[in-house]
Amino acid sequence: MQQYFWLQSSSNQAESPLATLPQPTETELETLRRQHELILNSVGEGVYGLDLDGRVTFVNPAAANMIGWAIPDLLGQPMHAVLHHSKPNGSPYPAHECPIYEAFRDGRIHRSNTEVFWRKDGSNFPVEFISSPMQDQQGKVVGTVVAFQDITQRKWAETLLQRTNEELELKVRDRTAALQQSNEELQELSELKSRFVAMVCHEFRNPLNNILLSASSLDRYDSQMSPDQRRDYLKGVKIDVERMTRMIDDILAIGKIEAHKLxxxxxxxxxxxxxxxxxxxxxxxxxxxxxxxxxxxxxxxxxxxxxxxxxxxxxxxxxxxxxxxxxxxxxxxxxxxxxxxxxxxxxxxxxxxxxxxxxxxxxxxxxxxxxxxxxxxxxxxxxxxxxxxxxxxxxxxxxxxxxxxxxxxxxxxx
Missing domain, CATH: 3.30.565.10 (Histidine kinase-like ATPase, C-terminal domain)
Known part of the structure; x- marks a missing residue:
């Protein structure tokens, strides 16, 4: 049974409790080791440990399966050279740039989801990993533990989502451009309509005035006109009628062409x-x-x-x-x-x-x-x-x- 006692200060006041733990027996240590081993072997994430030289001290089956190696072949190996030797683009990855080793240098936890690990067969896969420093009882870093998982499906989903978003953005841009073009065309059509109405009023007014004046002159002065004068007035009326007829034909033709009916x-x-x-x-x-x-x-x-x-x-x-x-x-x-x-x-x-x-x-x-x-x-x-x-x-x-x-x-x- 655990027992606690209080440390006493010089003022004889209790400051903090400390548990007095008995030293574990060999049997207890072996049981604890097996429990840890069972935990490592049962988790779905890959887990391995490194010493200060970057060599593998332990590795769980999930890690070995993901990179295609047998566990005995990995123990003692420089893990960076095994699975982290190249960058995603295939270029060499110097060990001193590896974020996993940062845990050795600064004693802090480091995470990344932009790296790839390389399998034994030369293929690679995207990973998310966390590198945590291991410290002894004096707080000195003696190695690091790396836990990682294959995020191929996540990256595929992210790529698909990004592509979908890009396609949606493209469709929105296209739709916006189409709406803008439609608005511009409607504005242009409105301006053309205004110009057309103004043109028709102007172009019809002149020949109609000419016809009215000729008709009025013939009505009032017919008896005083010579045959040539009458002929000139009638010719003028005919010219203006022909001109208006052509304008009407042109307007009807434009309408049929625009409606694709011609x-x-x-x-x-x-x-x-x-x-x-x-x-x-x-x-x-x-x-x-x-x-x-x-x-x-x-x-x-x-x-x-x-x-x-x-x-x-x-x-x-x-x-x-x-x-x-x-x-x-x-x-x-x-x-x-x-x-x-x-x-x-x-x-x-x-x-x-x-x-x-x-x-x-x-x-x-x-x-x-x-x-x-x-x-x-x-x-x-x-x-x-x-x-x-x-x-x-x-x-x-x-x-x-x-x-x-x-x-x-x-x-x-x-």
């Missing part, structure tokens, strides 16, 4: 007669410009959408008329190259500024030198889209105050 309908078409008839119609709408057609072909058959082709050529010819001086020539040349029809429209108009050429086919874009001339900014955008529907190409060459040439290339057959 389908190309190719059919056999004789291009030479078609070009002559179209230019004759446009000549009636010209001021005093002279429109001509040339082609070395007497006949040229193609399968094109006549309505879309008419819109393509009419838009470009209308621009040539609008932006050319009176009595200047406008020329349409029709030719064939391999299996393609080539329409080339040239004028000697005011030309297009070089800085406007890259944006010529943008919706609502108008050149800097035509602000005082009426126009919607729709025509060339529609031309480009109709050419694309035919799998064709359009090219423009222009010099300021000299003229402009549009070249449209369309396949003769789909």
């Amino acid at each position: 389908m190309i309908q190719p059919a056999p078409l004789e291009l030479v007669q078609f070009c002559h008839s179209l230019v004759a119609e446009m000549q009636l709408l010209a001021n005093q410009q002279s429109l001509t057609v040339t082609s070395r072909h007497r006949q040229l058959i193609a399968e094109l959408d006549e309505k879309l082709l008419r819109s393509i050529l009419t838009n470009i010819l209308s621009n040539s008329i609008r932006y050319s001086r009176n009595q200047s020539p406008i020329h349409l040349r029709l030719s064939k190259r391999n299996s393609q029809a080539i329409f080339q429209i040239s004028d000697r108009g005011i030309g297009i500024p070089p800085e406007d050429l890259p944006h010529l086919f943008d919706l609502f874009h108008r050149g800097k030198n035509v602000s005082n001339i009426s126009g919607t900014g729709l025509g060339l955008n529609i031309v480009k889209r109709f050419v694309d529907l035919h799998n064709g190409q359009i090219r423009v060459e222009s010099k300021l105050n000299i003229g402009t040439t549009f070249t449209i290339t369309l396949p003769l057959f789909p």
Whole structure:
């Protein structure tokens, strides 16, 4: 039975109890050793001990199994050279840098979960370990005990979690960017809508005013007008009606294109007669410009959408008329190259500024030198889209105050 006694100070007051333990017998020591051995052998963590030279003094089965060694082969071995000789990237790991040995030097406990241990077969696995110094009765460090566990599954889970988080962050960024783009597109659409409404009001007001004035003049002064005067007024009304009709057609075409409802309908078409008839119609709408057609072909058959082709050529010819001086020539040349029809429209108009050429086919874009001339900014955008529907190409060459040439290339057959 344990007995306690009190140490007495000089003042004869009790200060602290100390247990007087009898010295253990050999049998008791052996029993205690076996208990410790059973504990070491039963724990799931790897445990081994080192002396001050870093050599193994004891090792439990879990440690030996994890590194692929037999226990007898490990005893007395320098453990750093056995399982900690290299860093995770495979580079040499000097023993003096090993955190396990820090317990020898400073007498403190050291932990790590960023290292790997190496198996006998040369493979490695991530570990979490704790290195605790062993001290004798005088408090002197005589070795260290290392407990470790394989954290492969934990690292895999951490990697999976990190990858999942990165994927989620990427999706959030993508979603945020998509929402931002949608907001920008909505803002752009709102601005385009405002510009479109303003353009329609402005462009329709002028021809409507002209028609109203012509109608009023014919109503009030018809009896006083000569046949030529009446013809001029009626021609003006017709020009304005044709202009508004083209604008309405352009607006409807843009709507169909944006809604993906405009389908190309190719059919056999004789291009030479078609070009002559179209230019004759446009000549009636010209001021005093002279429109001509040339082609070395007497006949040229193609399968094109006549309505879309008419819109393509009419838009470009209308621009040539609008932006050319009176009595200047406008020329349409029709030719064939391999299996393609080539329409080339040239004028000697005011030309297009070089800085406007890259944006010529943008919706609502108008050149800097035509602000005082009426126009919607729709025509060339529609031309480009109709050419694309035919799998064709359009090219423009222009010099300021000299003229402009549009070249449209369309396949003769789909």
